[in-house]
Amino acid sequence: MAAAAWIGFAAGMPAHAQSAAGYGQDQTHWVDPWSANSETQSLETEVAPRHSTVPAIGDGSAAAIVLAIQKYQEIASWGGWGHVPAGERLELGVRDERVARVRERLMASGDLNVSPGDPFLYDPELENAVKGFQRRNGLEPDGIVGRRTIAAMNVSVQTRLRQLELNLRRVEKLVPQLQGRYIFVNIAGQEVEAVNHGAVEFHERVIVGTTLRQTPEITSHVNSITFNPYWYVPKSIAMADMLPKIRANPQYLQRQGIRVMQGWGDNIRELDPARVDWSNPRINEAYYLRQDPGPWNSLGSLKINFPNNDAIFLHDTPTQTLFGRQERNFSSGCVRVQNVAGLVSWIMQGDSPDWDASRVQSSVASGQFRNVYLAAPVPIFLTYLTAWVDPSGVVQFRDDVYARDGGVNTSSLTN
Numbered sequence: 001m002a003a004a005a006w007i008g009f010a011a012g013m014p015a016h017a018q019s020a021a022g023y024g025q026d027q028t029h030w031v032d033p034w035s036a037n038s039e040t041q042s043l044e045t046e047v048a049p050r051h052s053t054v055p056a057i058g059d060g061s062a063a064a065i066v067l068a069i070q071k072y073q074e075i076a077s078w079g080g081w082g083h084v085p086a087g088e089r090l091e092l093g094v095r096d097e098r099v100a101r102v103r104e105r106l107m108a109s110g111d112l113n114v115s116p117g118d119p120f121l122y123d124p125e126l127e128n129a130v131k132g133f134q135r136r137n138g139l140e141p142d143g144i145v146g147r148r149t150i151a152a153m154n155v156s157v158q159t160r161l162r163q164l165e166l167n168l169r170r171v172e173k174l175v176p177q178l179q180g181r182y183i184f185v186n187i188a189g190q191e192v193e194a195v196n197h198g199a200v201e202f203h204e205r206v207i208v209g210t211t212l213r214q215t216p217e218i219t220s221h222v223n224s225i226t227f228n229p230y231w232y233v234p235k236s237i238a239m240a241d242m243l244p245k246i247r248a249n250p251q252y253l254q255r256q257g258i259r260v261m262q263g264w265g266d267n268i269r270e271l272d273p274a275r276v277d278w279s280n281p282r283i284n285e286a287y288y289l290r291q292d293p294g295p296w297n298s299l300g301s302l303k304i305n306f307p308n309n310d311a312i313f314l315h316d317t318p319t320q321t322l323f324g325r326q327e328r329n330f331s332s333g334c335v336r337v338q339n340v341a342g343l344v345s346w347i348m349q350g351d352s353p354d355w356d357a358s359r360v361q362s363s364v365a366s367g368q369f370r371n372v373y374l375a376a377p378v379p380i381f382l383t384y385l386t387a388w389v390d391p392s393g394v395v396q397f398r399d400d401v402y403a404r405d406g407g408v409n410t411s412s413l414t415n
Helices: 025-029 061-077 097-108 124-136 147-153 157-177 235-248 252-256 340-351 357-365
Strands: 016-018 181-186 191-196 199-209 218-227 258-262 269-271 288-291 302-305 329-331 335-337 370-383 387-389 395-397
Touching (some): 061 387, 097 124, 097 147, 124 395, 181 340, 218 340, 235 252, 235 288, 252 258, 302 340, 335 340, 340 357, 340 370
Parallel strands (some): 181 370, 199 329
Antiparallel strands (some): 016 370, 181 191, 191 199, 218 302, 218 370, 258 269, 258 288, 387 395
Protein backbone atom coordinates (compact mmCIF):
# COMPACT_ATOMS: atom_id res chain seq x y z
CA MET A 1 0.00 0.00 0.00
CA ALA A 2 1.31 3.45 -0.88
CA ALA A 3 1.37 7.05 0.21
CA ALA A 4 -2.19 8.12 1.05
CA ALA A 5 -3.31 4.87 2.60
CA TRP A 6 -0.15 4.93 4.74
CA ILE A 7 0.18 8.36 6.27
CA GLY A 8 3.88 8.05 7.05
CA PHE A 9 4.55 6.98 10.72
CA ALA A 10 3.98 4.40 12.25
CA ALA A 11 -7.69 -4.23 44.82
CA GLY A 12 -10.01 -3.81 47.79
CA MET A 13 -12.87 -6.22 48.57
CA PRO A 14 -12.77 -9.68 46.97
CA ALA A 15 -15.18 -10.63 44.23
CA HIS A 16 -18.42 -12.05 45.56
CA ALA A 17 -21.34 -13.92 44.08
CA GLN A 18 -25.05 -13.27 43.86
CA SER A 19 -27.77 -15.91 43.65
CA ALA A 20 -30.73 -15.91 41.27
CA ALA A 21 -32.86 -14.37 44.01
CA GLY A 22 -31.03 -11.11 43.42
CA TYR A 23 -32.65 -10.68 39.99
CA GLY A 24 -35.31 -8.00 39.96
CA GLN A 25 -38.08 -6.58 37.83
CA ASP A 26 -35.70 -4.31 35.96
CA GLN A 27 -34.39 -7.34 34.08
CA THR A 28 -37.54 -7.37 31.94
CA HIS A 29 -36.43 -4.10 30.39
CA TRP A 30 -33.36 -5.63 28.77
CA VAL A 31 -32.94 -4.94 25.10
CA ASP A 32 -33.55 -8.10 23.09
CA PRO A 33 -30.14 -9.59 22.27
CA TRP A 34 -31.42 -12.24 19.87
CA SER A 35 -33.20 -10.78 16.89
CA ALA A 36 -31.35 -12.20 13.86
CA ASN A 37 -33.37 -14.89 12.11
CA SER A 38 -31.45 -18.14 12.50
CA GLU A 39 -32.83 -19.36 9.20
CA THR A 40 -30.95 -16.59 7.37
CA GLN A 41 -27.67 -16.92 9.23
CA SER A 42 -24.84 -17.99 6.97
CA LEU A 43 -21.15 -18.50 7.55
CA GLU A 44 -19.10 -16.33 5.21
CA THR A 45 -15.38 -16.42 4.66
CA GLU A 46 -13.86 -15.28 7.92
CA VAL A 47 -10.99 -12.84 7.93
CA ALA A 48 -8.44 -13.25 10.71
CA PRO A 49 -8.69 -10.44 13.27
CA ARG A 50 -5.89 -7.97 13.73
CA HIS A 51 -3.16 -9.40 15.97
CA SER A 52 -1.30 -6.19 16.84
CA THR A 53 -0.61 -5.71 20.54
CA VAL A 54 -0.85 -1.94 20.05
CA PRO A 55 -4.35 -0.53 20.75
CA ALA A 56 -6.33 0.72 17.78
CA ILE A 57 -6.70 4.08 19.53
CA GLY A 58 -3.95 5.58 21.67
CA ASP A 59 -1.96 8.68 22.52
CA GLY A 60 -0.84 9.28 18.93
CA SER A 61 -4.20 8.67 17.28
CA ALA A 62 -5.38 12.28 17.10
CA ALA A 63 -2.09 13.46 15.56
CA ALA A 64 -2.25 10.60 13.05
CA ILE A 65 -5.77 11.59 11.99
CA VAL A 66 -4.63 15.21 11.57
CA LEU A 67 -1.92 14.01 9.16
CA ALA A 68 -4.48 11.91 7.32
CA ILE A 69 -6.76 14.94 6.99
CA GLN A 70 -3.88 16.92 5.50
CA LYS A 71 -3.18 14.13 3.01
CA TYR A 72 -6.83 13.85 1.95
CA GLN A 73 -7.03 17.64 1.62
CA GLU A 74 -4.08 17.39 -0.75
CA ILE A 75 -5.88 14.68 -2.74
CA ALA A 76 -8.95 16.93 -2.90
CA SER A 77 -6.83 19.81 -4.21
CA TRP A 78 -5.71 17.51 -7.03
CA GLY A 79 -9.32 16.87 -7.96
CA GLY A 80 -10.00 13.78 -5.85
CA TRP A 81 -10.48 10.46 -7.63
CA GLY A 82 -12.55 9.30 -10.56
CA HIS A 83 -15.75 7.26 -10.59
CA VAL A 84 -15.57 3.49 -11.11
CA PRO A 85 -18.52 2.38 -13.29
CA ALA A 86 -20.76 -0.48 -12.19
CA GLY A 87 -20.67 -3.73 -14.13
CA GLU A 88 -19.60 -7.33 -13.93
CA ARG A 89 -17.25 -8.32 -11.13
CA LEU A 90 -13.58 -7.77 -11.83
CA GLU A 91 -11.05 -10.31 -10.65
CA LEU A 92 -7.61 -11.75 -11.36
CA GLY A 93 -7.03 -12.47 -15.06
CA VAL A 94 -9.91 -10.35 -16.37
CA ARG A 95 -9.22 -7.81 -19.13
CA ASP A 96 -11.72 -4.95 -19.08
CA GLU A 97 -11.76 -1.21 -19.72
CA ARG A 98 -13.01 -0.68 -16.15
CA VAL A 99 -9.82 -2.23 -14.78
CA ALA A 100 -8.00 0.94 -15.84
CA ARG A 101 -10.53 3.00 -13.87
CA VAL A 102 -9.90 0.86 -10.79
CA ARG A 103 -6.15 1.39 -11.20
CA GLU A 104 -6.60 5.16 -11.45
CA ARG A 105 -8.86 5.18 -8.39
CA LEU A 106 -6.40 3.24 -6.23
CA MET A 107 -3.41 5.27 -7.37
CA ALA A 108 -5.24 8.48 -6.48
CA SER A 109 -5.72 7.34 -2.86
CA GLY A 110 -2.24 5.83 -2.56
CA ASP A 111 -3.45 2.22 -2.47
CA LEU A 112 -1.53 1.34 -5.66
CA ASN A 113 1.84 2.45 -6.98
CA VAL A 114 2.24 3.50 -10.60
CA SER A 115 3.48 0.50 -12.60
CA PRO A 116 4.10 -0.39 -16.25
CA GLY A 117 2.08 -3.05 -18.05
CA ASP A 118 -1.36 -3.54 -19.54
CA PRO A 119 -3.68 -1.05 -17.77
CA PHE A 120 -6.76 -3.10 -18.72
CA LEU A 121 -5.46 -6.40 -17.26
CA TYR A 122 -6.36 -7.36 -13.72
CA ASP A 123 -2.94 -8.63 -12.63
CA PRO A 124 -1.60 -9.89 -9.25
CA GLU A 125 -0.25 -6.47 -8.29
CA LEU A 126 -3.68 -4.92 -8.73
CA GLU A 127 -5.31 -7.78 -6.84
CA ASN A 128 -3.04 -7.15 -3.84
CA ALA A 129 -3.86 -3.44 -3.95
CA VAL A 130 -7.59 -4.20 -4.05
CA LYS A 131 -7.23 -6.52 -1.05
CA GLY A 132 -5.43 -3.77 0.87
CA PHE A 133 -8.18 -1.29 0.00
CA GLN A 134 -10.83 -3.79 1.09
CA ARG A 135 -9.11 -4.44 4.43
CA ARG A 136 -8.88 -0.79 5.33
CA ASN A 137 -12.53 -0.26 4.40
CA GLY A 138 -13.85 -3.18 6.44
CA LEU A 139 -14.65 -5.32 3.40
CA GLU A 140 -13.86 -8.97 2.84
CA PRO A 141 -10.36 -8.94 1.28
CA ASP A 142 -11.12 -11.36 -1.55
CA GLY A 143 -9.52 -9.24 -4.26
CA ILE A 144 -12.76 -9.18 -6.26
CA VAL A 145 -14.13 -5.80 -7.32
CA GLY A 146 -17.87 -6.21 -6.86
CA ARG A 147 -20.76 -3.96 -5.85
CA ARG A 148 -19.61 -3.24 -2.28
CA THR A 149 -16.01 -2.58 -3.26
CA ILE A 150 -17.09 -0.26 -6.08
CA ALA A 151 -19.44 1.56 -3.71
CA ALA A 152 -16.56 2.11 -1.26
CA MET A 153 -14.29 3.29 -4.08
CA ASN A 154 -16.91 5.80 -5.20
CA VAL A 155 -17.23 7.52 -1.82
CA SER A 156 -15.90 10.99 -2.54
CA VAL A 157 -12.75 12.42 -1.00
CA GLN A 158 -14.88 15.21 0.50
CA THR A 159 -16.99 12.61 2.33
CA ARG A 160 -13.88 10.83 3.58
CA LEU A 161 -12.53 14.16 4.83
CA ARG A 162 -15.77 14.79 6.72
CA GLN A 163 -15.51 11.36 8.31
CA LEU A 164 -11.94 12.00 9.40
CA GLU A 165 -12.85 15.39 10.88
CA LEU A 166 -15.86 14.02 12.79
CA ASN A 167 -13.88 11.10 14.15
CA LEU A 168 -10.99 13.33 15.14
CA ARG A 169 -13.32 15.00 17.63
CA ARG A 170 -14.45 11.62 18.95
CA VAL A 171 -10.87 10.41 19.36
CA GLU A 172 -9.74 13.62 21.07
CA LYS A 173 -12.52 13.17 23.62
CA LEU A 174 -11.83 9.44 24.10
CA VAL A 175 -8.03 9.18 24.32
CA PRO A 176 -7.52 10.93 27.70
CA GLN A 177 -9.82 8.34 29.29
CA LEU A 178 -7.92 5.29 27.97
CA GLN A 179 -5.73 4.53 30.97
CA GLY A 180 -4.61 1.32 32.70
CA ARG A 181 -6.89 -1.66 32.10
CA TYR A 182 -9.95 -1.03 29.95
CA ILE A 183 -12.29 -2.52 27.36
CA PHE A 184 -12.86 -0.69 24.08
CA VAL A 185 -15.72 -1.59 21.73
CA ASN A 186 -15.80 0.10 18.33
CA ILE A 187 -19.47 -0.05 17.40
CA ALA A 188 -18.94 0.88 13.74
CA GLY A 189 -15.79 -1.26 13.47
CA GLN A 190 -17.63 -4.12 15.23
CA GLU A 191 -14.60 -5.21 17.25
CA VAL A 192 -13.59 -5.27 20.91
CA GLU A 193 -10.18 -4.86 22.55
CA ALA A 194 -9.11 -5.47 26.13
CA VAL A 195 -6.08 -3.32 26.90
CA ASN A 196 -3.66 -3.52 29.81
CA HIS A 197 -1.40 -0.47 30.18
CA GLY A 198 -0.96 0.04 26.46
CA ALA A 199 -0.91 -3.61 25.37
CA VAL A 200 -3.84 -5.38 23.68
CA GLU A 201 -4.40 -8.68 25.51
CA PHE A 202 -7.73 -9.64 23.92
CA HIS A 203 -9.15 -8.77 20.51
CA GLU A 204 -12.24 -10.22 18.85
CA ARG A 205 -15.21 -9.52 16.65
CA VAL A 206 -18.55 -8.38 18.02
CA ILE A 207 -22.13 -8.20 16.77
CA VAL A 208 -23.87 -4.87 17.41
CA GLY A 209 -27.38 -3.50 17.08
CA THR A 210 -29.37 -3.11 13.90
CA THR A 211 -30.17 0.27 12.40
CA LEU A 212 -33.56 0.12 14.12
CA ARG A 213 -32.13 -0.87 17.53
CA GLN A 214 -28.78 0.82 17.57
CA THR A 215 -26.06 0.12 20.10
CA PRO A 216 -25.59 3.41 21.98
CA GLU A 217 -22.28 5.02 22.88
CA ILE A 218 -21.56 4.33 26.54
CA THR A 219 -18.78 5.06 29.01
CA SER A 220 -19.07 2.95 32.15
CA HIS A 221 -17.33 0.32 34.30
CA VAL A 222 -17.80 -3.45 34.19
CA ASN A 223 -18.87 -4.34 37.71
CA SER A 224 -20.03 -7.96 37.50
CA ILE A 225 -20.04 -11.14 35.44
CA THR A 226 -23.07 -13.41 35.18
CA PHE A 227 -22.45 -17.11 34.62
CA ASN A 228 -25.31 -19.09 33.03
CA PRO A 229 -27.74 -16.16 33.01
CA TYR A 230 -31.49 -16.28 32.84
CA TRP A 231 -33.10 -14.48 29.92
CA TYR A 232 -36.11 -12.39 30.84
CA VAL A 233 -37.90 -12.17 27.51
CA PRO A 234 -38.66 -8.54 26.57
CA LYS A 235 -42.38 -7.96 26.26
CA SER A 236 -42.07 -6.89 22.63
CA ILE A 237 -40.44 -10.21 21.75
CA ALA A 238 -42.94 -12.17 23.83
CA MET A 239 -45.94 -10.59 22.15
CA ALA A 240 -44.73 -10.31 18.55
CA ASP A 241 -42.58 -13.41 18.16
CA MET A 242 -43.43 -15.96 20.81
CA LEU A 243 -47.16 -15.59 21.44
CA PRO A 244 -48.23 -16.92 17.99
CA LYS A 245 -45.93 -19.95 18.49
CA ILE A 246 -47.28 -20.58 21.99
CA ARG A 247 -50.86 -20.50 20.70
CA ALA A 248 -49.97 -22.86 17.85
CA ASN A 249 -47.98 -25.31 19.98
CA PRO A 250 -48.61 -25.69 23.73
CA GLN A 251 -45.23 -27.46 24.09
CA TYR A 252 -43.26 -24.55 22.62
CA LEU A 253 -42.30 -23.00 25.97
CA GLN A 254 -41.14 -26.28 27.48
CA ARG A 255 -39.06 -27.09 24.42
CA GLN A 256 -37.34 -23.68 24.63
CA GLY A 257 -36.74 -23.93 28.38
CA ILE A 258 -39.00 -20.92 28.99
CA ARG A 259 -41.17 -20.56 32.09
CA VAL A 260 -44.26 -18.42 32.71
CA MET A 261 -43.62 -16.28 35.78
CA GLN A 262 -45.54 -13.86 37.95
CA GLY A 263 -44.36 -11.58 40.75
CA TRP A 264 -40.88 -10.70 41.99
CA GLY A 265 -38.64 -11.39 44.96
CA ASP A 266 -40.41 -13.28 47.73
CA ASN A 267 -43.65 -13.18 45.74
CA ILE A 268 -42.31 -14.81 42.59
CA ARG A 269 -44.12 -17.91 41.36
CA GLU A 270 -44.19 -20.13 38.28
CA LEU A 271 -47.43 -20.80 36.44
CA ASP A 272 -48.57 -23.78 34.43
CA PRO A 273 -48.70 -22.66 30.76
CA ALA A 274 -51.70 -24.94 30.20
CA ARG A 275 -53.73 -22.88 32.70
CA VAL A 276 -52.94 -19.53 31.10
CA ASP A 277 -55.46 -17.85 28.80
CA TRP A 278 -53.14 -17.07 25.89
CA SER A 279 -55.98 -15.36 23.99
CA ASN A 280 -56.10 -12.52 26.54
CA PRO A 281 -54.89 -9.37 24.68
CA ARG A 282 -53.48 -7.97 27.96
CA ILE A 283 -51.57 -11.09 28.86
CA ASN A 284 -48.23 -9.29 28.86
CA GLU A 285 -49.39 -7.16 31.79
CA ALA A 286 -50.06 -10.17 34.01
CA TYR A 287 -47.13 -12.48 33.30
CA TYR A 288 -43.58 -12.53 31.98
CA LEU A 289 -41.41 -15.21 30.38
CA ARG A 290 -38.04 -16.36 31.70
CA GLN A 291 -35.67 -18.66 29.86
CA ASP A 292 -33.60 -21.00 32.01
CA PRO A 293 -29.82 -21.13 31.75
CA GLY A 294 -28.66 -23.71 29.23
CA PRO A 295 -26.98 -24.28 25.87
CA TRP A 296 -29.75 -22.52 23.92
CA ASN A 297 -30.29 -19.60 26.27
CA SER A 298 -30.41 -16.47 24.12
CA LEU A 299 -27.65 -14.84 26.17
CA GLY A 300 -25.39 -17.88 25.94
CA SER A 301 -23.44 -18.81 29.04
CA LEU A 302 -21.80 -15.50 30.00
CA LYS A 303 -22.92 -11.91 30.45
CA ILE A 304 -20.74 -8.87 31.16
CA ASN A 305 -22.57 -6.19 33.13
CA PHE A 306 -21.96 -2.46 33.47
CA PRO A 307 -24.26 0.35 34.66
CA ASN A 308 -26.00 2.31 31.89
CA ASN A 309 -29.39 3.79 31.12
CA ASP A 310 -30.07 1.64 28.06
CA ALA A 311 -29.96 -1.89 29.57
CA ILE A 312 -26.98 -2.72 27.36
CA PHE A 313 -24.45 -5.45 28.17
CA LEU A 314 -21.90 -7.70 26.47
CA HIS A 315 -22.75 -11.38 26.22
CA ASP A 316 -22.29 -14.80 24.69
CA THR A 317 -24.54 -16.32 22.01
CA PRO A 318 -25.49 -19.93 21.27
CA THR A 319 -25.16 -19.29 17.53
CA GLN A 320 -21.71 -18.29 16.31
CA THR A 321 -22.22 -18.16 12.54
CA LEU A 322 -22.81 -14.42 12.27
CA PHE A 323 -19.31 -13.68 13.54
CA GLY A 324 -18.11 -14.86 10.14
CA ARG A 325 -19.89 -11.99 8.40
CA GLN A 326 -18.06 -8.82 7.42
CA GLU A 327 -21.04 -6.67 8.45
CA ARG A 328 -22.25 -7.62 11.92
CA ASN A 329 -25.10 -5.34 12.97
CA PHE A 330 -27.75 -7.95 13.77
CA SER A 331 -28.54 -7.62 17.48
CA SER A 332 -31.20 -5.56 19.22
CA GLY A 333 -28.70 -3.27 20.88
CA CYS A 334 -26.63 -5.47 23.16
CA VAL A 335 -23.16 -6.58 22.06
CA ARG A 336 -22.42 -10.24 21.35
CA VAL A 337 -18.73 -11.10 21.73
CA GLN A 338 -16.87 -13.84 19.89
CA ASN A 339 -14.91 -16.00 22.36
CA VAL A 340 -16.56 -14.14 25.23
CA ALA A 341 -15.01 -16.62 27.68
CA GLY A 342 -11.61 -15.20 26.78
CA LEU A 343 -12.76 -11.68 27.61
CA VAL A 344 -14.37 -12.82 30.86
CA SER A 345 -11.15 -14.62 31.85
CA TRP A 346 -9.21 -11.42 31.16
CA ILE A 347 -11.60 -9.40 33.32
CA MET A 348 -11.69 -11.90 36.17
CA GLN A 349 -7.95 -12.60 36.30
CA GLY A 350 -7.21 -8.90 36.51
CA ASP A 351 -9.57 -8.71 39.46
CA SER A 352 -8.37 -11.83 41.30
CA PRO A 353 -5.56 -14.29 40.43
CA ASP A 354 -7.81 -17.15 41.53
CA TRP A 355 -10.03 -16.59 38.51
CA ASP A 356 -8.06 -18.26 35.74
CA ALA A 357 -9.53 -19.56 32.47
CA SER A 358 -10.13 -23.04 33.90
CA ARG A 359 -12.21 -21.62 36.74
CA VAL A 360 -14.27 -19.59 34.30
CA GLN A 361 -14.87 -22.71 32.21
CA SER A 362 -15.79 -24.83 35.23
CA SER A 363 -18.25 -22.17 36.40
CA VAL A 364 -19.89 -22.23 32.97
CA ALA A 365 -19.86 -26.03 32.88
CA SER A 366 -21.70 -26.19 36.22
CA GLY A 367 -24.80 -24.83 34.49
CA GLN A 368 -25.62 -22.89 37.65
CA PHE A 369 -26.60 -19.24 37.65
CA ARG A 370 -24.05 -17.10 39.45
CA ASN A 371 -23.40 -13.36 39.49
CA VAL A 372 -19.85 -12.42 40.53
CA TYR A 373 -19.07 -8.81 41.45
CA LEU A 374 -15.65 -7.32 40.76
CA ALA A 375 -13.55 -5.78 43.52
CA ALA A 376 -12.10 -3.33 40.96
CA PRO A 377 -14.56 -2.43 38.17
CA VAL A 378 -13.01 -2.21 34.69
CA PRO A 379 -13.62 0.89 32.52
CA ILE A 380 -15.51 0.13 29.31
CA PHE A 381 -16.00 2.39 26.30
CA LEU A 382 -18.57 1.74 23.57
CA THR A 383 -17.65 4.27 20.88
CA TYR A 384 -18.78 4.85 17.30
CA LEU A 385 -15.67 5.29 15.14
CA THR A 386 -15.91 5.17 11.35
CA ALA A 387 -12.45 6.57 10.58
CA TRP A 388 -9.08 6.30 12.32
CA VAL A 389 -5.43 5.56 11.65
CA ASP A 390 -4.31 2.14 12.85
CA PRO A 391 -1.02 1.48 14.70
CA SER A 392 0.78 0.65 11.45
CA GLY A 393 -0.18 4.02 9.95
CA VAL A 394 -2.98 2.84 7.64
CA VAL A 395 -6.06 5.05 7.33
CA GLN A 396 -9.12 2.95 8.17
CA PHE A 397 -12.74 3.61 7.19
CA ARG A 398 -15.89 1.74 8.19
CA ASP A 399 -19.49 1.96 7.07
CA ASP A 400 -21.57 4.60 8.80
CA VAL A 401 -24.25 1.98 9.51
CA TYR A 402 -26.20 4.28 11.85
CA ALA A 403 -25.97 7.33 9.53
CA ARG A 404 -24.29 9.42 12.22
CA ASP A 405 -21.65 10.77 9.83
CA GLY A 406 -23.86 11.49 6.85
CA GLY A 407 -24.45 7.96 5.61
CA VAL A 408 -21.40 6.20 4.15
CA ASN A 409 -22.88 2.71 4.04
CA THR A 410 -22.15 -0.17 1.66
CA SER A 411 -23.13 -3.01 4.00
CA SER A 412 -26.58 -3.39 2.44
CA LEU A 413 -24.95 -4.41 -0.83
CA THR A 414 -23.63 -7.78 -1.87
CA ASN A 415 -20.27 -8.08 -3.60
